[in-house]
Amino acid sequence: xxxxxxxxxxxxxxxxxxxxxxxxxxxxxxxxxxxxxxxxxxxxxxxxxxxxxxxxxxxxxxxxxxxxxxxxxxxxxxxxxxxxxxxxxxxxxxxxxxxxxxxxxxxxxxxxxxxxxxxxxxxxxxxxxxxxxxxxxxxxxxxxxxxxxxxxxxxxxxxxxxxxxxxxxxxxxxxxxxxxxxxxxxxxxxxxxxxxxxxxxxxxxxxxxxxxxxxxxxxxxxxxxxxxxxxxxxxxxxxxxxxxxxxxxxxxxxxxxxxxxxxxxxxxxxxxxxxxxxxxxxxxxxxxxxxxxxxxxxxxxxxxxxxx
Amino acid sequence: xxxxxxxxxxxxxxxxxxxxxxxxxxxxxxxxxxxxxxxxxxxxxxxxxxxxxxxxxxxxxxxxxxxxxxxxxxxxxxxxxxxxxxxxxxxxxxxxxxxxxxxxxxxxxxxxxxxxxxxxxxxxxxxxxxxxxxxxxxxxxxxxxxxxxxxxxxxxxxxxxxxxxxxxxxxxxxxxxxxxxxxxxxxxxxxxxxxxxxxxxxxxxxxxxxxxxxxxxxxxxxxxxxxxxxxxxxxxxxxxxxxxxxxxxxxxxxxxxxxxxxxxxxxxxxxxxxxxxxxxxxxxxxxxxxxxxxxxxxxxxxxxxxxx
Numbered sequence: 057x058x059x060x061x062x063x064x065x066x067x068x069x070x071x072x073x074x075x076x077x078x079x080x081x082x083x084x085x086x087x088x089x090x091x092x093x094x095x096x097x098x099x100x101x102x103x104x105x106x107x108x109x110x111x112x113x114x115x116x117x118x119x120x121x122x123x124x125x126x127x128x129x130x131x132x133x134x135x136x137x138x139x140x141x142x143x144x145x146x147x148x149x150x151x152x153x154x155x156x157x158x159x160x161x162x163x164x165x166x167x168x169x170x171x172x173x174x175x176x177x178x179x180x181x182x183x184x185x186x187x188x189x190x191x192x193x194x195x196x197x198x199x200x201x202x203x204x205x206x207x208x209x210x211x212x213x214x215x216x217x218x219x220x221x222x223x224x225x226x227x228x229x230x231x232x233x234x235x236x237x238x239x240x241x242x243x244x245x246x247x248x249x250x251x252x253x254x255x256x257x258x259x260x261x262x263x264x265x266x267x268x269x270x271x272x273x274x275x276x277x278x279x280x281x282x283x284x285x286x287x288x289x290x291x292x293x294x295x296x297x298x299x300x301x302x303x304x305x306x307x308x309x310x311x312x313x314x315x316x317x318x319x320x321x322x323x324x325x326x327x328x329x330x331x332x333x334x335x336x337x338x339x340x341x342x343x344x345x346x347x348x349x350x351x352x353x354x355x356x357x358x359x360x361x362x363x364x
Numbered sequence: 365x366x367x368x369x370x371x372x373x374x375x376x377x378x379x380x381x382x383x384x385x386x387x388x389x390x391x392x393x394x395x396x397x398x399x400x401x402x403x404x405x406x407x408x409x410x411x412x413x414x415x416x417x418x419x420x421x422x423x424x425x426x427x428x429x430x431x432x433x434x435x436x437x438x439x440x441x442x443x444x445x446x447x448x449x450x451x452x453x454x455x456x457x458x459x460x461x462x463x464x465x466x467x468x469x470x471x472x473x474x475x476x477x478x479x480x481x482x483x484x485x486x487x488x489x490x491x492x493x494x495x496x497x498x499x500x501x502x503x504x505x506x507x508x509x510x511x512x513x514x515x516x517x518x519x520x521x522x523x524x525x526x527x528x529x530x531x532x533x534x535x536x537x538x539x540x541x542x543x544x545x546x547x548x549x550x551x552x553x554x555x556x557x558x559x560x561x562x563x564x565x566x567x568x569x570x571x572x573x574x575x576x577x578x579x580x581x582x583x584x585x586x587x588x589x590x591x592x593x594x595x596x597x598x599x600x601x602x603x604x605x606x607x608x609x610x611x612x613x614x615x616x617x618x619x620x621x622x623x624x625x626x627x628x629x630x631x632x633x634x635x636x637x638x639x640x641x642x643x644x645x646x647x648x649x650x651x652x653x654x655x656x657x658x659x660x661x662x663x664x665x666x667x668x669x670x671x672x
Binding site: 063079080097099130132188200221235240251253288 | 388396402405407438440441444470471472475476479480482483484488491497498507511512513531534535537540543545547552555559624661
């Protein structure tokens with residue numbers, strides 16, 4: 057599956073992913089009004105607003121981008137109706153030819169991890185039938201439980217040609233509380249990075265592995281070190297834009313071949329119309345604002361890569 | 365909410381929780397057949413089988429137990445239909461007066477963690493309405509992302525009188541890969557335990573905190589050390605029975621007051637009818653087998669506590 061992602065990146069020239077993390081506060085009033093008029097101020101109404109919002113953003117940007125990353129928490133908060141729209145969003149993005157990275161940060165052990173892997177990347181056997189639950193292409197996974205949590209995902213990735221991104225160094229300010237603690241003189245995140253490289257060997261897809269890593273844009277020096285520790289892992293980089301990362305900070309997350317990293321922006325793209333730079337589009341044309349924000353982000357990152 | 369759990373534990377005399385982790389392989393053929401006859405060999409059919417299975421187990425055991433712990437992965441694997449049955453199970457267990465621990469092991473940062481907290485323990489604002497998504501009483505949470513991941517859960521716990529159990533030392537064989545690594549001479553899980561104690565201070569409910577910890581039954585010595593590090597945290601103890609833990613191993617997870625821990629069994633209870641000791645009930649009477657297994661588990665743990 058990493059080859060599919062790479063092919064999409066090459067086609068669009070855009071090593072970026074749009075985070076579909078639709079908080080209600082980001083959704084223009086006219087979209088919410090229409091949804092609430094139809095389904096009431098209910099979980100169903102909220103989910104419908106999310107769906108209409110997502111659809112317009114995907115329609116406005118899908119020819120420019122290789123992938124989307126829906127953050128399932130933003131759907132789960134609307135209960136069953138939210139999950140229904142998560143599913144609908146995954147399916148719609150697939151129709152548009154996009155790679156879908158389910159940002160689910162799941163992690164458990166043994167048969168439970170296998171169930172999560174089946175839910176998001178695999179299939180389940182029901183009697184004599186084989187059914188596909190959510191069917192994303194990649195999922196994000198938490199490493200705290202060790203190999204018992206990761207191996208069931210790798211099994212599914214190998215079988216179904218899917219991929220995972222394992223949390224290594226997250227973008228948030230307090231990520232260092234545990235991740236930066238020194239073990240035999242080296243930070244925990246480096247040990248996790250080494251395991252990612254090791255796990256990834258079992259799951260190669262061309263020159264890169266289907267086992268990637270999450271490393272926050274907010275920690276460029278650590279990204280540089282981790283790039284060397286995990287040369288064959290694709291790095292999913294959150295924290296660009298709203299969280300403070302800039303294109304120039306990100307060059308060392310990429311390999312010399314210009315591949316090896318994909319940079320996420322969520323708020324910076326989907327709520328672009330609320331930023332001063334894109335205010336001219338207004339809430340009515342929020343999709344166009346998102347498109348302009350994608351173009352600017354691609355320019356920023358490509359520029360930085362060309363001048364590295 | 366920890367007081368509600370303690371009150372249920374005192375009422376039943378049973379410091380245990382039944383893990384509702386219904387793999388299809390555990391469900392008797394006659395239950396599956398009925399569900400598949402009605403809904404086909406589909407995700408809907410699988411979810412219906414899970415629901416009928418859960419309902420019979422809950423009906424057969426609810427007067428003996430204080431709480432249940434549905435493992436959401438086992439529902440998520442059946443997609444939207446599985447999530448529907450997760451919701452139905454939570455609601456049904458609430459009707460029966462049980463405390464519901466959502467074993468969701470979520471963990472993210474900032475607004476995303478807040479969305480997970482709202483999804484499972486809180487409420488969401490939709491226009492002028494306030495809606496409740498899944499509405500469990502407790503959720504399990506992963507600490508790898510640090511305080512940025514935990515604080516949004518604590519905010520919701522404080523506001524809504526709910527609780528969390530943070531993964532500290534998990535029951536699986538490879539949990540030591542990261543959790544046991546030494547930092548300044550002490551294992552990572554102890555540092556996480558210290559943070560649990562610190563986070564818990566912000567969220568007291570009587571003599572215990574609404575912030576608890578997960579510590580595997582399979583590591584009794586570590587449980588003993590962690591009990592001292594987190595004196596006010598309730599410990600949720602997985603790994604009893606099928607994973608190898610026995611009542612006698614568990615006494616040090618409890619405080620002198622006989623409180624402070626709640627022991628989970630999943631397979632050992634819900635698939636009891638498949639064990640030799642309960643085979644006499646047969647698949648037709650799987651609920652009665654589960655009831656007998658609950659009675660034996662309570663006897664084992666109470667016996668161990670009385671003889672400590």
